[in-house]
Amino acid sequence: xxxxxxxxxxxxxxxGQNVTFRCDPISEHNxxxxxxxxxxxxxEFLTYFQNExxxxxxxxxxxxxxxxRPKGSFSTLEIQRTEQGDSAMYLCASSPSRGGSYEQYFxxxxxxxxx
Amino acid sequence: LAKTTQPISMDSYEGQEVNITCSHNNIATNDYITWxxxxxxxxxxxxxxxxxxxxxxxxxxxxxxxxxxxxxxxLPRVSLSDTAVYYCLVGDSWGKLxxxxxxxxxxxx
Numbered sequence: 001x002x003x004x005x006x007x008x009x010x011x012x013x014x015x016g017q018n019v020t021f022r023c024d025p026i027s028e029h030n031x032x033x034x035x036x037x038x039x040x041x042x043x044e045f046l047t048y049f050q051n052e053x054x055x056x057x058x059x060x061x062x063x064x065x066x067x068x069r070p071k072g073s074f075s076t077l078e079i080q081r082t083e084q085g086d087s088a089m090y091l092c093a094s095s096p097s098r099g100g101s102y103e104q105y106f107x108x109x110x111x112x113x114x115x
Numbered sequence: 116l117a118k119t120t121q122p123i124s125m126d127s128y129e130g131q132e133v134n135i136t137c138s139h140n141n142i143a144t145n146d147y148i149t150w151x152x153x154x155x156x157x158x159x160x161x162x163x164x165x166x167x168x169x170x171x172x173x174x175x176x177x178x179x180x181x182x183x184x185x186x187x188x189x190l191p192r193v194s195l196s197d198t199a200v201y202y203c204l205v206g207d208s209w210g211k212l213x214x215x216x217x218x219x220x221x222x223x224x
Contacts, residue, residue, distance in 0.1 A: 041214075042202055043159065102164055102206065107158050
């Protein structure tokens with residue numbers, strides 16, 4: 001296990017369709033995060049899991065977005081009824097569950113284009 | 116989470132030292148200062164983290180004055196491959212990261 005992986009790397013979809021992204025964190029990491037990044041901006045926090053528990057959701061995460069982490073391993077992020085404004089890079093990160101650490105390991109991201 | 120301010124861009128030549136200063140006037144007692152690097156079409160990568168004084172690793176050094184209201188990331192002898200966006204983040208230990216727009220560093224021959 002060499003790092004965080006995300007699939008697919010690229011996704012093109014038509015407005016109104018549903019999409020699902022997958023993130024596989026580093027195996028021993030308990031914490032998993034989702035971020036969204038648009039061109040020229042830094043990543044924006046979306047949601048965070050500690051094992052299988054979703055502990056926080058950003059106000060950016062509308063009702064059309066849902067994230068799961070069954071069994072505390074991989075995670076999925078689903079966007080329903082996609083809109084053009086959802087076009088962005090979706091990043092997943094993981095970190096070990098120890099205090100005092102701000103070190104997160106990011107995956108390569110999934111680039112979503114909504115046409 | 117404390118707000119950070121850093122330059123939008125910096126240019127440098129290969130072999131020079133690059134210093135990026137970040138202001139965080141409202142840093143809290145429990146906050147750490149962390150820097151990330153991001154290349155195009157990749158996720159950010161952790162560079163260095165510190166609380167006070169100086170921290171050095173194989174990639175960079177981080178200088179934090181006593182009042183902790185600012186910090187400086189120092190990249191020694193940069194190469195073309197150091198061209199990237201560098202983010203300064205300040206926050207407590209539970210791990211939620213709040214990124215700003217970062218500093219675009221461009222290294223030219």
